[in-house]
Amino acid sequence: MDRLENANQLFSWAEQQKLNSLQLQQASEHVPLQPTIDDWLAHANRVLLFGSVLLLSSAVIFFFAYNWPLMHYFSKLSLAAAAVVVSGTVAIFCPVHSQWQRAALLGCSLFTGALLALIGQTYQTGADVWQLFASWAVLITPLVLLSKSRGSYLLWFCLLELALWLYVETNQMFWLLERAEPLLQMALANLLLHLFCLLALPKMLPSNTKPLLWLSAVALLIPLTFGAMVGVWDNQYQANLVCYLFIAAALAFWYFRMQRDLFIFALLLFSAIGLATAALARLLETDDFFFIANLLAVFVIGSSASAAVWLKKLMQEPNHAA
Amino acid sequence: MPRNLSLASALKQAGIIDQAQALKLQQNDTPWWLQVILGIAAWIASILILIAFIGPIIALAENDSVCFVVGALLLGAACWLAMQRQDFLQQMSTAVALAGQGLLVYAIYSAFNSDDELARYGCALISAVLLFSPLTQLHQRVSLSIGLVCLISLLNSSLWLALGSNLLALGCLVLWCSRPKWATLAMASRIKSVLEVVTLATLWLALHGQGIFYVDDYYWPADHLYMASTLYSALGAILLLSTVFWLSRFATVPSRLLLLSVTAALCVLLYPASGLLISAAFMLACFYACSIRWYALSLLSVLVALSQFYYSMHLSLFYKSGLLALSGGVLLVGLALLQRYQKRLL
Structure with a gap:
């Protein structure tokens, strides 16, 4: 994929008129502008393998769905369990950490969820939906750890987030503005997840864990920032505001001084700008709307532009990530 | 580094x-994530300014000429902002330009007795003209998207939509596969903007075509839906076969025959899943054009098409399950043959 990214960069420069046609042609002698035979073969292997797994898994799911109303509940459970066992068995007999094993473990993780949903549906246990996703996440944890695959970790994260969201959500329309505790719980739970991604994940996963770290940062900052901005206006949310100040300061120090990561630092910077804008609007709330709107606009323009200039300067430095 | x-x-x-x-x-270059964050901030700032200045003017004037003039002034201001170097001002220029365009379209709508068809043509024309302005590439994409949606909404026949969608797909595939040829042209950045917008539209239309029976059965006559669905499937299969045929032009004859046989088998088996076929063609073309981002988007489109296939109620789940199982089998056979070929190479 590196070769393709290099070719894409060359094309982008040419499209922006930064390279002329002669230069592009000369560059093509050093960097192929089309995928090579090796690239095509690697691509074909990946597509054919995952494509066949995807189509066959879909065929099984469609078949279950077709026969569903006619099947005895024991047959349904046996079939779902068999899918889990077969994919698990394939994973055991595949070479360790091979693409086949990772695909089989991902399939096993997905079938586990289907089996749990089926159990919940058949026995009508009365459990809340969040418990289904939480159980699913817990049960596939060993598979995710074994797979050492970003796809499996991504599935695991999505399940944890879904479980968390469904746990805190009520059925009210504006539930985020009713009580401060749900937002705080989400923020703190996502902080734990983020710390896991920062400290433990790089030791468990051989490939680049940055995308997962960034996703966890986004999942943390959204409820944290939202709660803090509401906290500027509503005393009920002051705990959210205080948490934001401590957590944001700690993360800013870490990602600026200790382990430079510009993407996460940029998120922190702009979330601080959002909070400052909300605070400014609160301070000026009794003034004329025309004046407020323009002052806020100027503040947003000035602070965002300054932040962008600073971030671009930091990007020029050699020791940054992202 | x-x-x-x-x-x-x-x-x-x-x-x-x-x-x-x-x-x-x-x-x-500014990374995409910083552009997104700056874009959000720029849009918030622009909305605040527009509400503070433009809202009162429009509310007080209630006159189409004033709307035209203000719209043109906003476009002029946007062009000036676009020529500044700061990324934030570039993002603001997009927001201001879109506000100006919106005002012009509203003025056309209001001036011509609330004729929404004329307004949609006007919107498409303004988007096409602004493609040649100094406005940013982001604006080109957003404006072209809006213009394209307006044009597509004017089609009142499912057959024309099917034909148009596949013609657009053909155009996009040709452009992706010929990227080295047009990359150095003076208009290359504009061609790229048009290509990306039309690719997105084509993928969406392909998914729409696959689900035409349950999406549009209340809007168009039933027999036209069957013909449209057939057109989507047939043309989608032709596009995928043609793409594979062209991309394998340097392969040996036996390899090429094998590739075309596997593709033809998939086209026959997955005939009802036209969205899947067209998305797969785009995957291959974007891979050839070395555009990983659009390759990933085409792959996402394949996954969405597969999920959507579940809801194609005109076919039974048992039949669809059989088709998918056979298709999976064909891919496994292809994989086995590929592994054998690779061992021979080594």
């Missing part, structure tokens, strides 16, 4: 570019 730095150094060492050009290439 960032990619542009290492690549620019390599070009300089090979003597292809000089020091000045290398420095220019090594200037970091």
